[in-house]
Amino acid sequence: MSVSTASQRVEFQERARQALQDTSLQRALAKARGGFVDHRQDAIDALPEFDAIRDAARDIKNHVLANLDGYLELYEQQVIENGGQVHWARDADEACQIVAEICKDAGAKTVTKGKSMVSEEMHLNPVLEAAGMTVVETDLGEYIVQLAGETPSHIIAPAVHKTREQITDLFHEHHSPLGYTDRVTQREALVNEARSVLRERFVTADVGITGANFLVAETGSNVIVTNEGNGDLTSCLPRVHIVTAGIEKVVPSLDDLSVLLRVLARSATGQEFSAYTSLYSGSRRADDMEGPEAYHVVLLDNGRSRLLGSQYQPMLRCIRCGACLNHCPVYGSIGGHAYGWVYSGPMGSVLTPLLNGFDQSLDLPNACTLNGRCKEVCPVRIPLSDLLLKHRVEQHDRRLNSGFGRLLLGVWAWLACRPRLYQGVMALPLRLMHLLGRRRGVLAWLPGVGGWTGSRDFPAPARCSFMRQWEKRKMKS
Amino acid sequence: MNRARDQILGTIRKSLAAGEPRTLKRLEELKSRIQHSRPQVQPEFDDDLLSRFCQKHVAVHGTYDRITVEQIESAVVKHLTGMGLDAQWHLGSGPLLDATQWTDSVFVYRKGADKNTKVALSEAVAAVAETGTLVVCSGPAVPPSQNYLPDDHLIVVDSRRIVRHMEDAWAMLRESGVAKGRAINLITGPSKTGDIEQTIQYGAHGPRRLHLLIVEDA
Amino acid sequence: MRPQVAFAAVALLERAGCRVRVAREQSCCGQPALNSGDRASTMNIAKSVIRAFSKDDYVVVPSGSCADMLINKYPDLFCHDVKWAGRAQGLADKTYELTTFLVEQLGAELDQIPYPGVCAYHDSCSGLRELGIHQQPRKLLDRVEGLSIRELEDGNVCCGFGGLFSVKYPDLSGRIVSDKCAQIAQTEADTVLGGDLGCLLNIAGRLRREGRDLKVFHVAEVLAGMADGPAIGEAESEDKA
Numbered sequence: 001m002s003v004s005t006a007s008q009r010v011e012f013q014e015r016a017r018q019a020l021q022d023t024s025l026q027r028a029l030a031k032a033r034g035g036f037v038d039h040r041q042d043a044i045d046a047l048p049e050f051d052a053i054r055d056a057a058r059d060i061k062n063h064v065l066a067n068l069d070g071y072l073e074l075y076e077q078q079v080i081e082n083g084g085q086v087h088w089a090r091d092a093d094e095a096c097q098i099v100a101e102i103c104k105d106a107g108a109k110t111v112t113k114g115k116s117m118v119s120e121e122m123h124l125n126p127v128l129e130a131a132g133m134t135v136v137e138t139d140l141g142e143y144i145v146q147l148a149g150e151t152p153s154h155i156i157a158p159a160v161h162k163t164r165e166q167i168t169d170l171f172h173e174h175h176s177p178l179g180y181t182d183r184v185t186q187r188e189a190l191v192n193e194a195r196s197v198l199r200e201r202f203v204t205a206d207v208g209i210t211g212a213n214f215l216v217a218e219t220g221s222n223v224i225v226t227n228e229g230n231g232d233l234t235s236c237l238p239r240v241h242i243v244t245a246g247i248e249k250v251v252p253s254l255d256d257l258s259v260l261l262r263v264l265a266r267s268a269t270g271q272e273f274s275a276y277t278s279l280y281s282g283s284r285r286a287d288d289m290e291g292p293e294a295y296h297v298v299l300l301d302n303g304r305s306r307l308l309g310s311q312y313q314p315m316l317r318c319i320r321c322g323a324c325l326n327h328c329p330v331y332g333s334i335g336g337h338a339y340g341w342v343y344s345g346p347m348g349s350v351l352t353p354l355l356n357g358f359d360q361s362l363d364l365p366n367a368c369t370l371n372g373r374c375k376e377v378c379p380v381r382i383p384l385s386d387l388l389l390k391h392r393v394e395q396h397d398r399r400l401n402s403g404f405g406r407l408l409l410g411v412w413a414w415l416a417c418r419p420r421l422y423q424g425v426m427a428l429p430l431r432l433m434h435l436l437g438r439r440r441g442v443l444a445w446l447p448g449v450g451g452w453t454g455s456r457d458f459p460a461p462a463r464c465s466f467m468r469q470w471e472k473r474k475m476k477s
Numbered sequence: 478m479n480r481a482r483d484q485i486l487g488t489i490r491k492s493l494a495a496g497e498p499r500t501l502k503r504l505e506e507l508k509s510r511i512q513h514s515r516p517q518v519q520p521e522f523d524d525d526l527l528s529r530f531c532q533k534h535v536a537v538h539g540t541y542d543r544i545t546v547e548q549i550e551s552a553v554v555k556h557l558t559g560m561g562l563d564a565q566w567h568l569g570s571g572p573l574l575d576a577t578q579w580t581d582s583v584f585v586y587r588k589g590a591d592k593n594t595k596v597a598l599s600e601a602v603a604a605v606a607e608t609g610t611l612v613v614c615s616g617p618a619v620p621p622s623q624n625y626l627p628d629d630h631l632i633v634v635d636s637r638r639i640v641r642h643m644e645d646a647w648a649m650l651r652e653s654g655v656a657k658g659r660a661i662n663l664i665t666g667p668s669k670t671g672d673i674e675q676t677i678q679y680g681a682h683g684p685r686r687l688h689l690l691i692v693e694d695a
Numbered sequence: 696m697r698p699q700v701a702f703a704a705v706a707l708l709e710r711a712g713c714r715v716r717v718a719r720e721q722s723c724c725g726q727p728a729l730n731s732g733d734r735a736s737t738m739n740i741a742k743s744v745i746r747a748f749s750k751d752d753y754v755v756v757p758s759g760s761c762a763d764m765l766i767n768k769y770p771d772l773f774c775h776d777v778k779w780a781g782r783a784q785g786l787a788d789k790t791y792e793l794t795t796f797l798v799e800q801l802g803a804e805l806d807q808i809p810y811p812g813v814c815a816y817h818d819s820c821s822g823l824r825e826l827g828i829h830q831q832p833r834k835l836l837d838r839v840e841g842l843s844i845r846e847l848e849d850g851n852v853c854c855g856f857g858g859l860f861s862v863k864y865p866d867l868s869g870r871i872v873s874d875k876c877a878q879i880a881q882t883e884a885d886t887v888l889g890g891d892l893g894c895l896l897n898i899a900g901r902l903r904r905e906g907r908d909l910k911v912f913h914v915a916e917v918l919a920g921m922a923d924g925p926a927i928g929e930a931e932s933e934d935k936a
Binding site: 028031032035047048049052053056066067068069070071072073074078081082088089090094138139140141144157158159160163164167187188190191192194195198199200202203217218219220221227228229230232233235236237247252253254255256258259261262269272273274275276277278279280281282283284285287288289290291299301305306307308309310 | 481482484485486488489490492493494503504507508510511514515516517518519520521533537588589591592607608609610615616617618619620621622624625626642643644647651656657658659660661662663664665666667668669670671672673674675676678680681682683684
């Protein structure tokens with residue numbers, strides 16, 4: 001699907017503007033930001049080995065990526081040995097078809113879902129619903145977002161943009177038909193109501209679909225990291241357990257897994273360890289008391305394999321912790337929906353153009369100050385801001401950005417290579433700005449420099465440039 | 478399906494190429510790295526394992542009693558009575574639980590939990606002092622649903638099974654052959670969520686409370 | 696834009712015993728071109744910068760982001776260019792941001808020129824993260840009589856300038872700088888100091904729009920005792936000497 005570049009720019013700017021004016025979103029973002037940032041800092045302060053563990057995490061991921069085909073094969077072998085099945089999907093459509101087939105074969109009516117970013121990327125839920133199944137998100141944040149008919153706005157906290165009042169309304173609207181007629185407003189009561197409603201779903205589901213924070217080659221397991229326990233209820237109770245995962249999720253051994261687990265929870269929420277970290281390998285064993293009869297892993301490529309060997313390979317190290325989102329001033333101002341796709345914040349701005357095409361998301365790499373905090377906090381040391389700059393180079397080389405902007409920049413750069421001429425040419429507009437602004441010291445309105453003066457004054461330049469003044473002084477002495 | 482597999486692996490190989498064909502020898506090398514896997518950089522701490530474990534467990538809103546092996550039944554009953562609950566629970570399995578002779582005044586259900594289950598009593602295969610984590614593995618007498626459906630989860634822990642780091646637990650699991658079982662559940666405190674206004678609430682979907690019975694003289 | 700900064704930098708260097716030459720053939724470090732993805736133009740500009748300073752022992756820059764260009768970005772740009780890689784590295788090796796140069800290279804003991812003020816210090820992102828500039832300006836300001844520094848809550852968060860970002864995404868930029876100004880206001884400082892004029896223009900512009908009367912100066916101006924004139928965004932007084 002190709003959207004014209006002009007309308008895309010409008011889309012992002014429009015979404016960002018709406019987000020900036022959405023007061024309840026702004027309140028929610030401010031609260032979340034403080035929490036995540038402070039807790040992460042506390043966790044790191046308590047762990048002297050944090051940087052060394054980050055280096056080890058990066059190295060493990062790099063090693064896996066350099067040998068991804070081999071580790072995928074070893075992982076697959078182990079899954080099959082455990083009695084599971086592995087399916088390979090080149091793109092989102094193929095993955096959806098595979099999952100839908102499995103569900104249909106199982107005669108599924110109700111499908112519960114643990115949190116899976118990949119399944120959002122696949123756009124899976126509508127496909128299953130079109131096949132007549134009821135799909136229920138079980139992570140509380142995802143559930144709230146599902147009720148609202150929206151998409152998640154944050155990797156770790158999908159409903160971070162929702163206030164308690166909004167959640168109260170949603171629950172009242174959707175749960176009353178189920179017999180929950182009281183309108184509950186307190187947090188504890190809201191959580192209890194969701195617990196009760198979703199319990200029914202957990203125990204009646206035919207198929208459970210989860211994601212995978214990691215896939216362990218040694219044991220053929222998928223690993224899920226949650227605090228609620230919903231992922232485990234989704235994995236354990238239904239007859240069929242399906243795992244959707246990107247191909248880059250493999251790690252070699254349980255010891256490698258430990259390294260990554262140590263940086264994941266700390267970077268995401270500031271916890272040392274989540275309440276529930278589970279490894280699931282294959283279907284129930286012959287003598288197990290309970291467990292799914294069938295275990296399917298759907299490995300999704302969707303453009304990841306192309307990134308290997310390219311300058312963007314480091315992006316595949318991402319463990320989806322959300323730290324970059326939490327520390328980004330742009331994400332912190334507009335939230336996740338403004339990014340227009342599943343992945344948001346710095347990692348979304350890097351990944352979206354790579355998976356969807358450079359011409360599909362021109363704003364994302366540019367709506368960034370290149371301040372580099374994302375790079376600083378990434379637990380696997382992905383040079384996120386550097387990759388965003390590489391996106392800008394791609395856009396420039398492919399002539400994807402606006403003609404007028406290019407022209408202006410080209411002229412400016414041509415002048416900059418001719419310093420005396422540059423100084424001469426710049427003198428005029430600077431003198432004009434000085435004259436206009438010297439009474440107040442600032443200009444309240446400045447045409448041509450975008451909307452700088454929409455929210456700020458522009459300090460008036462000096463009458464004469466430093467170079468001119470320096471020349472004059474030298475001539476005097 | 479096979480075509481997709483071939484294409485994906487093919488693209489990976491091509492992207493990574495260096496012209497080098499991915500040989501069987503390569504695969505063996507990777508396998509060997511897995512087999513000879515060792516712990517890497519770990520958080521260092523000197524603390525006594527039991528006290529560290531208990532401290533971490535309490536920090537994540539868990540409770541515990543330190544008991545002797547004969548006290549298992551009475552400790553469970555006392556805990557439940559204290560909460561106004563009956564002396565009945567779903568029961569898992571492990572060396573200590575299996576050796577316990579339950580009296581007639583308690584009801585135990587050796588089966589998977591259901592949505593009305595109030596209490597489950599499990600036994601940990603290992604406990605990790607680093608993070609205050611319990612390890613429970615699925616098996617013929619251990620249904621994972623007991624870890625997640627009940628309101629109250631009690632876990633019996635043999636204090637000799639408290640290890641320092643996560644990797645020590647993996648070593649135990651590998652040795653006893655359960656590392657590749659259906660489910661390895663690592664449990665650290667009760668269920669919680671911060672999804673409503675970024676404020677922690679306990680008992681999201683999993684148990685509201687996690688109580689440990691740490692047996693010190695098994 | 697603000698010659699006072701350059702004059703202050705020259706004064707500081709001369710007082711510390713350096714012979715200062717202002718290269719005539721300089722225009723810009725080229726960062727706007729680099730950050731727009733135009734590597735070719737950036738390289739052209741870089742070449743003219745490298746040439747302009749080829750004869751100097753040291754190149755001192757009163758700006759973290761410009762210094763970052765010369766020190767880190769130029770060598771990276773030319774890493775595949777056999778002819779220019781060495782020259783770019785040569786420039787990088789002798790380039791320093793101003794406060795770093797004063798503290799680390801010269802070990803300068805500055806005159807204790809007073810500036811009685813409560814100053815919030817803003818660390819620019821490139822200065823902080825790319826060049827490790829944090830302690831150096833604070834060490835120098837420590838010697839200024841009467842001056843006290845207030846650290847900003849979230850001091851390591853961007854001010855929202857980001858070069859062309861501020862004009863391409865002005866709403867976003869405006870929001871980020873207003874958050875920064877709110878934190879500045881919280882410190883109850885009467886002055887804002889920093890090492891990068893871009894950030895300072897951004898912050899001063901927002902403070903003025905909010906009607907706040909804090910003075911905004913480049914740190915060099917205060918260190919050189921040249922902070923008695925109009926601050927950034929302040930009108931020149933009617934009767935000028």
